[in-house]
Amino acid sequence: MRFGALKVLDQLDFSVGSDEAVGIVGPNGAGKTTLLNVLAGAFAPSQGAVWFQGVDVSARSAADRCRAGIARTHQVPRPFLGMTVFENVLTGATHGAGLHARDAGDRAMECLRLCGMEALANRRAETLGLLGRKRLELVRALATGPEVLLLDEIGGGLTDAEASELVDLVRTLRSQRIAIVWIEHMVHVLLQVATRLVCMDGGRIIASGDPQAVLNDATVVEAYLGGVAA
Numbered sequence: 001m002r003f004g005a006l007k008v009l010d011q012l013d014f015s016v017g018s019d020e021a022v023g024i025v026g027p028n029g030a031g032k033t034t035l036l037n038v039l040a041g042a043f044a045p046s047q048g049a050v051w052f053q054g055v056d057v058s059a060r061s062a063a064d065r066c067r068a069g070i071a072r073t074h075q076v077p078r079p080f081l082g083m084t085v086f087e088n089v090l091t092g093a094t095h096g097a098g099l100h101a102r103d104a105g106d107r108a109m110e111c112l113r114l115c116g117m118e119a120l121a122n123r124r125a126e127t128l129g130l131l132g133r134k135r136l137e138l139v140r141a142l143a144t145g146p147e148v149l150l151l152d153e154i155g156g157g158l159t160d161a162e163a164s165e166l167v168d169l170v171r172t173l174r175s176q177r178i179a180i181v182w183i184e185h186m187v188h189v190l191l192q193v194a195t196r197l198v199c200m201d202g203g204r205i206i207a208s209g210d211p212q213a214v215l216n217d218a219t220v221v222e223a224y225l226g227g228v229a230a
């Protein structure tokens with residue numbers, strides 16, 4: 001992936017299996033969010049391809065990929081303001097999962113219940129705090145019926161206690177057999193869920209594998225952890 005003369009992803013080869021929760025770490029500007037954007041279809045890569053379940057989806061829009069089962073959340077939550085929590089989740093069920101009328105409503109309520117947000121269903125989205133907005137973003141993504149969920153720094157701005165709530169929520173999503181790709185700077189949070197850790201630097205993957213082994217990898221320690229092993 002290039003932006004003009006700037007090469008942001010360089011010969012990158014990344015895959016996620018259906019039973020995996022892959023954590024992605026790396027210094028600022030490593031290309032992590034760009035990778036998520038390329039996978040989700042927000043950016044078309046300058047070269048190369050994105051495959052999903054054996055199909056080349058490179059030419060498909062983000063909305064099409066969402067309907068196919070690739071959902072994402074954003075670094076800054078983007079709830080639809082002026083709508084209730086339920087209505088927000090309903091948009092996921094309608095536009096992402098392609099459900100209509102009662103089926104969409106049932107799906108939205110089921111997702112809210114599963115994620116412990118049922119009591120907030122009638123709250124307007126703008127009245128939620130940061131954690132509430134982040135949880136809503138996850139539930140709305142869940143309502144689209146994803147096979148894989150791409151999470152971009154959902155822990156940012158949260159206290160450790162709040163981040164633990166998100167970890168519980170991501171575990172709930174895992175229990176629904178959803179594969180996870182999670183970019184996060186709060187590594188101790190990521191380690192509670194990740195089955196594999198990937199470290200990026202300069203648009204490349206510099207290490208991938210068992211989370212603790214990756215954190216102890218000399219290249220990762222040098223590039224990401226400032227020379228201090230985690």
Ligand SMILES: Nc1ncnc2c1ncn2[C@@H]1O[C@H](COP(=O)(O)OP(=O)(O)OP(=O)(O)O)[C@@H](O)[C@H]1O
Nearest residue numbers: 003006008026027028029030031032033034035200
């Ligand atoms: N739309 C864009 N146009 C031009 N350059 C961009 C664009 N998006 C990202 N970049 C550049 O690409 C590089 C990688 O950015 P990216 O946001 O993917 O990094 P990151 O690893 O997610 O960083 P962070 O941890 O700070 O979020 C940066 O140098 C950034 O300035």
